[in-house]
Amino acid sequence: MADKNKSIKLAIVGGGPGGYAAAFLAADLGMQVTLIDPEKNPGGVCLYRGCIPSKTLLHVAKVVNDAADAKEWGVSFNKPGFNAKKIRGWKDEVVEKLTGGLGELGRLRKVEHVRGTAKFKNGTTLIISKKDGSTDSMSYDKIIIATGSEPTVIPGLDIDSPNLLNSTTALDLENIPKSMLVIGGGYIGLELGTVYAALGTKVSVVEMTPSLLPGVDKDMVSVLSKRLKGMFESIMLNTTVSEMREQKNGIKVSFEGQGAEKKAGIYEKVLMAVGRKPKSKDLGLENTQVEVDDKGFIKVDQTRRTSDPNIYAIGDVAGEPMLAHKATHEGRVAAEVIAGHDVIYEPRAIPAVVFTDPEIAWCGLTQTEARGKGIDVKIVKFPWAASGRALTLGRNDGLTKLVVDPETERILGVGIAGAGAGELIAEGVLAVEMAATVTDVGMSIHPHPTLSETVMEAAELFHSHSTHYWRPKRKS
Amino acid sequence: MIKEIKIPEIGESVDSGEVVAVLVSKGDMVEKDQPLIEVETEKAVVEIPSTEAGKVTELSVSEGDSVKIGQVIARVDTEGEGEEAGQEAPEPEEEEAQPEKEEKAEKEKAEEKEDKAKEKAKKKEEQEEEEAEAEEKEEPEEEEEKKKPAAKKEEPEKKKPAPKKKAEEKEEEKQLAPAAPSVRRLARELGADINLIPGSGPGGRISLEDVKRYVRHIIEGGRASMPEAAEGIKEMPDFSRWGEITRKPLSKVRSIIAGGTAQSWSLIPHVTQFDKADITELENFRRKYSKMVEKEGGKLTVTAILLKVIAAALKKYPRFNASIDPQKGEIIYKEYYNIGMAVDTDRGLLVPVIRGVDKKSIFDLSVELLELADRTRDKKVMPDELEGGTFTISNQGGIGGTDFTPIVFWPQVSILGVSRASKQPVFDEEEGTFKPRIILPLSLSYDHRIIDGADAARFLKWVSEALEHPLLLDFE
Numbered sequence: 001m002a003d004k005n006k007s008i009k010l011a012i013v014g015g016g017p018g019g020y021a022a023a024f025l026a027a028d029l030g031m032q033v034t035l036i037d038p039e040k041n042p043g044g045v046c047l048y049r050g051c052i053p054s055k056t057l058l059h060v061a062k063v064v065n066d067a068a069d070a071k072e073w074g075v076s077f078n079k080p081g082f083n084a085k086k087i088r089g090w091k092d093e094v095v096e097k098l099t100g101g102l103g104e105l106g107r108l109r110k111v112e113h114v115r116g117t118a119k120f121k122n123g124t125t126l127i128i129s130k131k132d133g134s135t136d137s138m139s140y141d142k143i144i145i146a147t148g149s150e151p152t153v154i155p156g157l158d159i160d161s162p163n164l165l166n167s168t169t170a171l172d173l174e175n176i177p178k179s180m181l182v183i184g185g186g187y188i189g190l191e192l193g194t195v196y197a198a199l200g201t202k203v204s205v206v207e208m209t210p211s212l213l214p215g216v217d218k219d220m221v222s223v224l225s226k227r228l229k230g231m232f233e234s235i236m237l238n239t240t241v242s243e244m245r246e247q248k249n250g251i252k253v254s255f256e257g258q259g260a261e262k263k264a265g266i267y268e269k270v271l272m273a274v275g276r277k278p279k280s281k282d283l284g285l286e287n288t289q290v291e292v293d294d295k296g297f298i299k300v301d302q303t304r305r306t307s308d309p310n311i312y313a314i315g316d317v318a319g320e321p322m323l324a325h326k327a328t329h330e331g332r333v334a335a336e337v338i339a340g341h342d343v344i345y346e347p348r349a350i351p352a353v354v355f356t357d358p359e360i361a362w363c364g365l366t367q368t369e370a371r372g373k374g375i376d377v378k379i380v381k382f383p384w385a386a387s388g389r390a391l392t393l394g395r396n397d398g399l400t401k402l403v404v405d406p407e408t409e410r411i412l413g414v415g416i417a418g419a420g421a422g423e424l425i426a427e428g429v430l431a432v433e434m435a436a437t438v439t440d441v442g443m444s445i446h447p448h449p450t451l452s453e454t455v456m457e458a459a460e461l462f463h464s465h466s467t468h469y470w471r472p473k474r475k476s
Numbered sequence: 477m478i479k480e481i482k483i484p485e486i487g488e489s490v491d492s493g494e495v496v497a498v499l500v501s502k503g504d505m506v507e508k509d510q511p512l513i514e515v516e517t518e519k520a521v522v523e524i525p526s527t528e529a530g531k532v533t534e535l536s537v538s539e540g541d542s543v544k545i546g547q548v549i550a551r552v553d554t555e556g557e558g559e560e561a562g563q564e565a566p567e568p569e570e571e572e573a574q575p576e577k578e579e580k581a582e583k584e585k586a587e588e589k590e591d592k593a594k595e596k597a598k599k600k601e602e603q604e605e606e607e608a609e610a611e612e613k614e615e616p617e618e619e620e621e622k623k624k625p626a627a628k629k630e631e632p633e634k635k636k637p638a639p640k641k642k643a644e645e646k647e648e649e650k651q652l653a654p655a656a657p658s659v660r661r662l663a664r665e666l667g668a669d670i671n672l673i674p675g676s677g678p679g680g681r682i683s684l685e686d687v688k689r690y691v692r693h694i695i696e697g698g699r700a701s702m703p704e705a706a707e708g709i710k711e712m713p714d715f716s717r718w719g720e721i722t723r724k725p726l727s728k729v730r731s732i733i734a735g736g737t738a739q740s741w742s743l744i745p746h747v748t749q750f751d752k753a754d755i756t757e758l759e760n761f762r763r764k765y766s767k768m769v770e771k772e773g774g775k776l777t778v779t780a781i782l783l784k785v786i787a788a789a790l791k792k793y794p795r796f797n798a799s800i801d802p803q804k805g806e807i808i809y810k811e812y813y814n815i816g817m818a819v820d821t822d823r824g825l826l827v828p829v830i831r832g833v834d835k836k837s838i839f840d841l842s843v844e845l846l847e848l849a850d851r852t853r854d855k856k857v858m859p860d861e862l863e864g865g866t867f868t869i870s871n872q873g874g875i876g877g878t879d880f881t882p883i884v885f886w887p888q889v890s891i892l893g894v895s896r897a898s899k900q901p902v903f904d905e906e907e908g909t910f911k912p913r914i915i916l917p918l919s920l921s922y923d924h925r926i927i928d929g930a931d932a933a934r935f936l937k938w939v940s941e942a943l944e945h946p947l948l949l950d951f952e
């Protein structure tokens with residue numbers, strides 16, 4: 001197998017979780033692989049300015065919040081002191097270690113890492129502008145585009161100010177501001193808002209739609225909203241920012257909509273987190289047969305191949321959901337396809353996790369989606385108030401729910417809101433991918449006392465037989 | 477009189493909850509103690525019953541509302557009581573889903589696909605044969621045959637578009653075949669469409685074994701049995717050109733019926749034999765004993781008696797109780813007599829099976845038949861109760877008609893259709909006059925590969941005669 005692939009010259013443009021996963025597997029399958037990325041090591045947005053730095057800081061926030069919670073149980077600490085420089089250093093160290101590790105893994109696999117950016121000259125040739133200033137034109141048999149995405153801005157509000165942050169600059173943690181406005185109630189805004197709030201910043205959130213985390217099931221969002229209300233200075237829904245003006249001591253913001261008058265004023269920092277857009281421009285795609293949709297995503301088929309037979313696209317640039325683990329999976333599929341394996345990208349459940357406190361996680365079919373599409377499902381919910389483990393943690397604000405096909409009793413989706421939901425959702429993914437029924441999950445013994453029992457008990461609830469929750473049987 | 481329905485005391489320390497389901501709607505007739513809504517509290521979901529009987533004139537809560545103890549949730553007009561009593565409250569979960577989505581299956585020619593599957597599977601098999609003898613003992617041939625019928629029934633007929641060749645096409649919504657990722661991968665490698673493979677596991681889950689069995693089946697020439705292989709599937713015309721249309725997805729039961737009947741029709745050379753049985757005496761006999769049977773909770777019907785008669789006929793003519801395996805060139809005789817009963821349900825035709833009919837008395841059969849038919853209509857029949865039949869009876873007598881040609885339920889080889897009995901003048905040779913007699917029309921469809929016309933005529937004659945002489949039947 002490996003021998004057959006030896007002659008394949010593969011280039012991968014972009015070294016994020018999509019790109020490096022593809023590169024590593026392609027190398028393992030015997031191909032000659034070149035990975036092109038401006039950074040010193042692989043990692044992309046996820047490791048340098050996304051998942052990893054944000055989760056490092058969120059862990060800091062968690063420790064702060066947990067310590068504060070302990071007061072209720074009779075343990076009090078002094079008010080914490082924060083050293084922004086040291087926190088930043090800790091975060092950078094984590095990133096350094098992980099990306100350095102990836103660099104090493106690439107070298108061991110003999111992946112050629114070229115520092116620079118690439119552009120298509122034609123379907124098989126790349127022009128590479130290297131970090132050292134030189135330019136190269138190289139031809140390959142196959143090319144994978146994994147250029148990821150970048151933050152979008154609201155036109156008109158994109159003022160030139162050092163106090164206007166995006167996710168990248170917010171993660172830099174230049175200082176700990178007294179006040180901050182987060183524009184956008186999506187996951188990135190709420191996660192970063194949580195970090196700054198824990199560090200003592202007065203955080204306000206403004207969201208255009210009627211709900212935080214638009215698109216996520218209401219009952220799960222409400223678990224989070226309850227706690228965020230105590231943590232944030234204010235949450236303005238149905239509200240938009242109408243104007244921002246740079247001032248000496250921050251940015252003066254005015255609003256339109258529900259929360260309009262209330263919170264208008266000066267914020268030391270404003271974080272704009274209103275979504276991300278695929279990086280498909282400036283790649284010279286016009287010199288290839290690659291097609292792009294109206295949102296800028298590169299069109300691909302189930303094998304992740306573009307309209308150009310030699311070009312593949314994976315990760316954020318190839319479509320929603322824009323998540324690292326989805327990029328990685330796609331990267332591996334594309335590498336296998338290029339190696340001649342007959343595989344396709346067909347996940348049943350892509351987990352999504354919002355790493356706030358409490359966390360919100362879901363996978364597979366959601367209740368909202370089922371309703372929108374008119375899919376007949378039965379929903380079972382197990383509230384964490386009935387979980388022993390949740391009580392011992394002082395965190396009974398949680399909810400585990402299953403979206404079940406009433407006919408086959410197969411679990412089609414899982415949603416969890418609560419502390420540690422991100423870890424718990426993995427079981428949901430396995431259940432959905434394996435086509436488990438509620439009986440399968442209900443009959444699998446879960447360790448006691450853990451939060452994972454809520455998944456089992458939710459499954460038992462389907463037949464109204466949960467041990468720790470009582471629900472009347474419906475006469476049929 | 478209009479009365480208020482309030483939320484009663486639910487339990488200690490519970491003063492509010494969230495409405496998770498509304499079980500009735502405005503205008504419904506409700507009985508006293510009939511649950512109106514479900515309220516979720518911290519420990520349980522509680523049904524709130526109506527304290528009055530009558531017509532719901534007002535319903536002041538909806539799903540998601542939070543409610544307090546003592547709050548008025550509905551008003552009931554007690555005057556309306558009795559008018560339409562017995563009208564069932566609608567079950568919210570049973571609401572017909574009306575998905576708007578429509579799967580536009582891009583069809584590759586079935587032929588081509590099959591060939592590919594064959595080719596690929598063969599290659600794979602060859603490889604496997606060389607490598608592993610373990611394969612052999614893994615699945616004893618006999619076992620396989622036994623499993624097949626069961627699996628076949630589950631045959632989902634939904635079609636998934638072939639993997640996209642063009643990048644333009646967005647991935648569409650599709651029913652997800654219940655199979656683990658490893659199983660999906662194997663199916664793909666063998667060139668089989670996972671959505672066409674019948675699953676033998678809980679909830680129709682498809683196992684590795686199911687995939688191998690299916691593919692082996694194709695290789696062995698069973699291609700005609702694959703619903704997809706029906707030749708000449710043409711594109712549907714665009715019906716909306718001639719007027720309004722509505723599209724609704726096939727229900728699961730419907731698709732199974734569609735797949736099953738299409739397969740039987742294309743695989744089995746059908747012939748139908750007709751006969752008439754004079755059941756005048758039998759009717760007398762039936763009337764005489766019906767009281768006795770009713771006391772035991774059964775109903776002495778012609779079908780119950782027919783079951784017994786057929787079991788005896790099958791013993792006498794064992795081929796009618798057999799199956800044919802053309803691949804191995806064998807007839808499989810079954811030493812058990814499990815007779816399926818076609819039951820008309822609102823989900824479509826279902827065929828629950830009565831086991832060991834030869835060992836049961838007409839008395840027992842009457843009771844079991846009624847109970848099984850009721851459960852089938854109430855959706856309480858278990859999947860395994862729909863399996864393992866050796867012969868089927870379809871009685872349309874309750875509806876009408878003179879004769880019909882039932883389709884054999886593969887892998888069975890014959891099926892008896894029963895139409896409506898009627899009084900008819902029959903010439904009495906001895907007395908030289910016409911006498912009113914009750915005549916029951918019978919149609920026997922059979923698989924001509926294994927049963928010849930003369931056998932069928934003899935079989936049906938035997939059945940008719942047995943019905944004409946009820947005294948020969950053993951009743952107890």
Ligand SMILES: Cc1cc2nc3c(=O)[nH]c(=O)nc-3n(C[C@H](O)[C@H](O)[C@H](O)COP(=O)(O)OP(=O)(O)OC[C@H]3O[C@@H](n4cnc5c(N)ncnc54)[C@H](O)[C@@H]3O)c2cc1C
Pocket residue numbers: 013014015016017018019036037038039043044045046047049050051052054116117118119146147148149167188279283314315316317322323324325326327355
């Ligand atoms: C603050 C934040 C938090 C996040 N948290 C999570 C999380 O918790 N979980 C999660 O799953 N996802 C998270 N994400 C999203 C996640 O980072 C992305 O989904 C993921 O990084 C996408 O991977 P990718 O391989 O498609 O591309 P990216 O990671 O975006 O990498 C693309 C790489 O390509 C390079 N590149 C671009 N153009 C060129 C070119 N022309 N030539 C060469 N190289 C080029 C870029 O410099 C970059 O290094 C987060 C994102 C942000 C911003």
